[in-house]
Amino acid sequence: MKQYFHKKVEKKWIRAWEREKPFCAPSAFSGKKKRYVLDMFPYPSAHGLHVGHVESYTASDILARYYRMCGFAVLHPMGWDAFGLPAENAAIKAKTHPKKVVKENVANFKRQLLSLGFSYDWSREVNTTDPHYYRWTQWIFLKLFNRGLAYQKETPVNWCPSCKTVLADEEVVGGACDRCHTHVERKSARQWMLRITAYADRLLSDLDLIDWPQHIKTMQRNWIGRSEGAHIVFPIADASQKGNKHLDTATVFTTRADTIFGATYLVLAPEYEALQAWKRVISNWKEVSAYISAAKNKSDEDRISSKEKTGVLVKGVEAINPANGKRVPIFVADYVVAHYGTGAIMAVPAHDQRDFDFAKKYNLSIVPVVSPHADALISLPYLGDGILINSASFNGQKNSLAARAIVEKLKGTPTVNYKMRDWVFARQRYWGEPTPVVFCEACEKRLKTLSKKPRALSQGEWINPGWVPVPQKDLPVTLPNVKQYEPTGALESPLVNVPSWVKTKCPRCKGTARRETNTMPQWAGSCWYYLRYLDPHNKKALVASAKEKQWMPVDVYIGGVEHAVLHLLYARFWHKVLYDEKVVHTKEPFYRLINQGIILGADGEKMSKSRGNIVNPDDIVERYGADALRMYEMFMGPLEDVKPWDEKGIVGVVRFLERVWAIGQRASFSSKKPSRQRLMRLHQTIKKVTEDVEKVRFNTAISALMILSRDMGGEDISQSEYETLLKLLSPFAPFITEEIWRSVLSHKQSISREKWPSYASAYIVKQTVVIAVQINGKTKGTLEVSAGSDKDIVVAEVKNNARLKGMISSLSIKKIIFVPDRILNIVA
Numbered sequence: 001m002k003q004y005f006h007k008k009v010e011k012k013w014i015r016a017w018e019r020e021k022p023f024c025a026p027s028a029f030s031g032k033k034k035r036y037v038l039d040m041f042p043y044p045s046a047h048g049l050h051v052g053h054v055e056s057y058t059a060s061d062i063l064a065r066y067y068r069m070c071g072f073a074v075l076h077p078m079g080w081d082a083f084g085l086p087a088e089n090a091a092i093k094a095k096t097h098p099k100k101v102v103k104e105n106v107a108n109f110k111r112q113l114l115s116l117g118f119s120y121d122w123s124r125e126v127n128t129t130d131p132h133y134y135r136w137t138q139w140i141f142l143k144l145f146n147r148g149l150a151y152q153k154e155t156p157v158n159w160c161p162s163c164k165t166v167l168a169d170e171e172v173v174g175g176a177c178d179r180c181h182t183h184v185e186r187k188s189a190r191q192w193m194l195r196i197t198a199y200a201d202r203l204l205s206d207l208d209l210i211d212w213p214q215h216i217k218t219m220q221r222n223w224i225g226r227s228e229g230a231h232i233v234f235p236i237a238d239a240s241q242k243g244n245k246h247l248d249t250a251t252v253f254t255t256r257a258d259t260i261f262g263a264t265y266l267v268l269a270p271e272y273e274a275l276q277a278w279k280r281v282i283s284n285w286k287e288v289s290a291y292i293s294a295a296k297n298k299s300d301e302d303r304i305s306s307k308e309k310t311g312v313l314v315k316g317v318e319a320i321n322p323a324n325g326k327r328v329p330i331f332v333a334d335y336v337v338a339h340y341g342t343g344a345i346m347a348v349p350a351h352d353q354r355d356f357d358f359a360k361k362y363n364l365s366i367v368p369v370v371s372p373h374a375d376a377l378i379s380l381p382y383l384g385d386g387i388l389i390n391s392a393s394f395n396g397q398k399n400s401l402a403a404r405a406i407v408e409k410l411k412g413t414p415t416v417n418y419k420m421r422d423w424v425f426a427r428q429r430y431w432g433e434p435t436p437v438v439f440c441e442a443c444e445k446r447l448k449t450l451s452k453k454p455r456a457l458s459q460g461e462w463i464n465p466g467w468v469p470v471p472q473k474d475l476p477v478t479l480p481n482v483k484q485y486e487p488t489g490a491l492e493s494p495l496v497n498v499p500s501w502v503k504t505k506c507p508r509c510k511g512t513a514r515r516e517t518n519t520m521p522q523w524a525g526s527c528w529y530y531l532r533y534l535d536p537h538n539k540k541a542l543v544a545s546a547k548e549k550q551w552m553p554v555d556v557y558i559g560g561v562e563h564a565v566l567h568l569l570y571a572r573f574w575h576k577v578l579y580d581e582k583v584v585h586t587k588e589p590f591y592r593l594i595n596q597g598i599i600l601g602a603d604g605e606k607m608s609k610s611r612g613n614i615v616n617p618d619d620i621v622e623r624y625g626a627d628a629l630r631m632y633e634m635f636m637g638p639l640e641d642v643k644p645w646d647e648k649g650i651v652g653v654v655r656f657l658e659r660v661w662a663i664g665q666r667a668s669f670s671s672k673k674p675s676r677q678r679l680m681r682l683h684q685t686i687k688k689v690t691e692d693v694e695k696v697r698f699n700t701a702i703s704a705l706m707i708l709s710r711d712m713g714g715e716d717i718s719q720s721e722y723e724t725l726l727k728l729l730s731p732f733a734p735f736i737t738e739e740i741w742r743s744v745l746s747h748k749q750s751i752s753r754e755k756w757p758s759y760a761s762a763y764i765v766k767q768t769v770v771i772a773v774q775i776n777g778k779t780k781g782t783l784e785v786s787a788g789s790d791k792d793i794v795v796a797e798v799k800n801n802a803r804l805k806g807m808i809s810s811l812s813i814k815k816i817i818f819v820p821d822r823i824l825n826i827v828a
């Protein structure tokens with residue numbers, strides 16, 4: 001028997017597939033159904049591919065190969081998300097250019113992906129750092145700009161002192177930089193912002209249109225954080241005497257207007273603007289302003305999460321609770337954040353934990369206004385529902401129903417708030433897409449004299465006076481090729497030090513202007529790459545409309561859960577803008593999303609350098625072959641589960657592949673027609689594997705193939721039975737099946753072009769068992785049910801059975817003893 005040498009065989013087919021290109025997506029496919037199977041393209045780091053990449057890329061590859069064999073037109077592309085800090089930092093360290101680092105890393109990644117036999121259409125490869133690509137990233141930015149969805153704002157930002165750049169809220173986890181875990185500082189800076197909040201409602205409601213894991217939808221819902229409540233005005237006591245119009249009122253945002261009779265004080269965020277205007281009448285201004293300054297340096301995260309609530313009483317100003325006319329004190333405290341709601345709250349210590357803790361600490365009055373029932377003794381704070389008490393004419397009403405009436409009576413305004421904020425869209429680093437706008441002082445001056453927007457002017461220019469978009473024909477604005485690009489450490493990009501690049505002509509007035517030097521954040525390029533794959537070489541458009549209609553939406557998207565609120569939210573947002581621009585015809589980009597679970601090290605811990613438990617896919621491919629690695633990772637357990645690495649498991653898979661190989665090495669196959677029993681086994685396996693692949697249950701599909709191959713190993717089977725096994729196995733183990741198909745069985749065409757086996761229902765019989773039905777241990781009859789039925793089903797069948805039904809109807813059943821597939825004993 002010839003031995004199977006995975007190294008030689010895999011190398012041979014990698015070359016052959018590169019030559020034959022069997023995986024190119026068809027350009028025209030009228031009448032054929034399509035499947036767009038997408039991977040989250042990798043960031044080509046210096047470390048190369050890790051086993052987590054292999055996991056999700058194998059899963060999508062199995063689907064792509066399966067769909068091709070089922071006759072679909074399949075698009076399965078790959079590319080590189082290559083802007084961003086790691087490449088830039090690596091280049092700085094190596095004293096070279098990020099472009100060079102990216103090129104080397106991409107080459108290594110591509111070698112690895114090819115070695116694993118992934119069936120990508122490489123003719124569609126994209127790279128976000130390629131000017132031909134980022135030209136269109138800039139083009140989308142201009143669309144956002146022109147629609148008024150990109151705007152400049154002086155705003156407190158998250159600053160990572162180690163990465164020397166600002167971070168988006170989504171990139172800050174627990175107060176630290178998501179990338180380097182350095183504590184994030186607050187700084188104030190002029191930034192480009194994208195108005196993602198304008199799409200909040202659509203981002204929420206369209207979640208209903210897509211087939212995504214529930215937990216990802218929940219994460220997005222929570223991140224967007226839609227909250228229905230009301231603005232309610234609290235007048236300031238003696239405002240007219242104090243003679244300052246800013247002193248008139250304070251408006252709070254509340255989701256619990258029903259509790260207003262229990263609002264015993266107000267709390268303002270330290271940044272609350274009116275505080276500054278009240279300076280004159282605040283008798284302890286020194287203390288208040290010291291508190292305000294201290295709060296500035298804390299991140300929101302710290303402020304909200306810190307257990308011990310702090311605050312300062314604002315002396316000299318009091319508010320009036322509009323519900324009962326009582327005077328209430330005003331505090332400034334940093335547990336109220338400035339940018340949510342109005343930055344002011346009415347505190348109801350009896351029914352809110354934070355307010356309760358604060359009131360206890362500062363000895364403030366606590367008035368319960370909701371009670372489970374009229375004279376219940378409740379422990380405070382009481383967070384549940386009930387009826388209103390201490391609430392004048394509203395007493396006795398259900399609190400949940402009274403809120404609206406109270407808002408109405410107090411002339412409040414129903415208001416919707418979102419937790420999500422606009423997206424900080426500027427980075428002070430070199431290695432990113434240049435932002436395609438220039439600043440012109442002359443244009444700024446001219447615009448500021450106008451009181452109404454001229455019709456020809458885009459909304460973007462109107463709301464960002466002086467900022468002029470680079471004309472489409474001048475895109476891309478390319479990064480200047482410079483030697484020095486280290487971050488400055490100040491809140492500006494190193495591009496400011498390239499005067500020849502910065503200085504330019506204003507596209508509108510032809511005067512002198514300067515380019516925007518902040519680059520786009522790393523997420524920009526990945527917001528739309530799935531569209532460029534459809535038409536990667538188009539010079540005139542981001543994507544030709546016909547191609548977009550042909551392929552969109554993405555049918556299956558596989559990737560990690562870490563992208564739940566970053567990439568997956570940003571991409572949905574841009575897609576919706578492109579939908580409004582009529583560039584795309586679907587409301588959502590990714591129809592079905594699948595999350596792979598993390599692969600842990602053999603020690604059950606997260607793989608990391610410091611633990612020394614990282615498995616390098618290259619080593620496994622070298623030792624056992626790509627087929628074995630692919631199959632092992634799919635066999636480890638359900639795709640979405642977290643699972644530890646176990647080298648022993650690979651050995652099992654290798655043995656299975658050797659068994660399949662050995663069958664092919666037989667001198668001859670049987671020429672007899674297989675028995676009905678063997679056909680039934682074969683067809684049931686086809687059905688099982690087909691259904692499991694459709695449902696992405698690859699581990700059980702592999703089990704079924706293992707059982708079939710073991711049986712076949714001891715039998716005199718026909719070639720056609722063997723070929724069916726090979727076809728079913730080919731999406732999982734493309735190399736060995738191709739080798740057997742073409743080199744051993746001498747077929748001309750790649751096995752990937754074969755038709756997926758179908759099963760005949762004549763051979764699919766439901767497995768049934770006969771169960772003895774007993775009453776008090778005596779068998780009264782039997783019942784035929786599907787094998788593996790559970791107790792409830794069998795009991796239901798008994799009740800449906802004409803004869804048995806009568807026997808049990810008069811019994812008073814004490815208990816039911818059930819032995820699966822054998823006995824149901826009713827004890828009466």
Ligand code: ANZ
Nearest residue numbers: 227253254255256335336337340341343345348351352
């Ligand atoms: C009175 C009240 C009584 C409240 C009660 C809650 C419970 P969500 O669901 O997160 O929107 N709040 C409003 N603005 C705030 C801010 N800028 N910083 C911190 N807290 C703020 O929560 C809305 C509730 O959070 C609001 O309703 C307000 O407190 C508080 F028994 O008003 B509530």
Ligand code: ZN
Nearest residue numbers: 160163177180
């Ligand atoms: Zn950092």
Ligand code: ZN
Nearest residue numbers: 440443506509
């Ligand atoms: Zn100008």
